[in-house]
Amino acid sequence: MDVLQDRLARARASGAVFARTVAEPPWGLRLAGSMQLAVHTVVRGRGWLWLDGDPGSALELVPGEVTLVRGGPDHFIGHAPGVDCLEPEVFRARHAHDGSSEDPRATVFLCGAYRFSGDIGAGLLDALPQVLTLSAAVGDPLRDVIALLSHELATPQPGQPTVLDRLLDVLLVLAIRNDFHRSPNAPRWYRAAADPRLNAAMQAMHEDAGHPWSVPELAALSGLSRAAFARTFRDALGQTPIQYLTDWRMALARDHLRSGDLGLTGIARAVGYGSPYAFAAAFRRHHGEPPGTWRQRESLDAQARHGDDSHPH
Incomplete structure (x- = not known):
């Protein structure tokens, strides 16, 4: 994929x-x-x-x-x-x-x-x-x-x-x-995914966000040394491989929280954290609030938006 x-x-x-x-x-x-x-x-x-x-x-x-x-x-x-x-x-x-x-x-x-x-x-x-x-x-x-x-x-x-x-x-x-x-304004991840030096690592992170990826492991997938991979990744995406992975895991986690399809234990497992406590701590660091508070606020916002939805004709 x-x-x-x-x-x-x-x-x-x-x-x-x-x-x-x-x-x-x-x-x-x-x-x-x-x-x-x-x-x-x-x-x-x-x-x-x-x-x-x-x-x-x-x-x-x-x-x-x-x-x-x-x-x-x-x-x-x-x-x-x-x-x-x-x-x-x-x-x-x-x-x-x-x-x-x-x-x-x-x-x-x-x-x-x-x-x-x-x-x-x-x-x-x-x-x-x-x-x-x-x-x-x-x-x-x-x-x-x-x-x-x-x-x-x-x-x-x-x-x-x-x-x-x-x-x-x-x-x-x-x-x-x-x-x-x-477009010259295409997302950086889209341009980076077309780079053969980065494509394999990016696909791997997307296909298995729960895996405990390390920079050496991702570099090996890309056929580069650790230093060359880290430098190429940062130049292309403006962040380290682990920052990109964390951002992707948190995007997945927010969508799981929003949909309610998984509990905290399931979300933690799906996005690469060993326990719901480790996930909750990481989520708080990333968003400034615990996942339960975030989900409750998002649910109220969604209810407000739902009342304002419009369709075409």
Whole structure:
């Protein structure tokens, strides 16, 4: 398992919301910034997308492209920049019958809302720009995924939520891989994982975070001396191998605490500590509070966020 795949797999949350819409002009839709990641693509016609309060920098949406928008400010899509935009429920009611329209000016577009789970997912999102548009050339797998999504959404079918979830997974992997590959701001771990001197050690830490890794052991996996490995790792990632391992273990621990799937003993074993007491001490050093306090606070925050969730239409 490569490092990007590991992060994506651990970040994945099922139940993505996706909808295909046909809208005759005039039309406009407001989408709340509480969505962690929105995905938009126009299948036919044209549309425009802009962030809250900034219609002057509107981006044209055209067939064959996919636009991702990170959570934060509200964003809007419409038939022209700066048009009046409706809340999703009102929009859906207003354009409920446009799907049977023969109007050649009608726009057919797909909107998706994607929710990552935990800090590992948040780290992936933080590495993306606020708005990211990807062009799908002829022969690009991205174009095929868009076509499949559109086809699947055209009529309800048995098992459709599962199909849409999987297609959206593929869409996101292609989008993230494309952006990280070309962006100078790609996460340091992504660039380091492409370095043959570091890849084996990084994969090993991800695949078995509970193993008591040492720098000599990781260096041996990389085929380097201990000093050369430690220097190369620090130059690439800005931290020592053990600091990176600890950060990864704590990210995994936070997600276990958040999900409640393991008790402290199980978490300690999963992330490489000999006892729940050793884990609790390490967690306190890293976060400034014990794991139980952190979990309780996170649970209250999640309940507050849940009441503010928004979906597309």
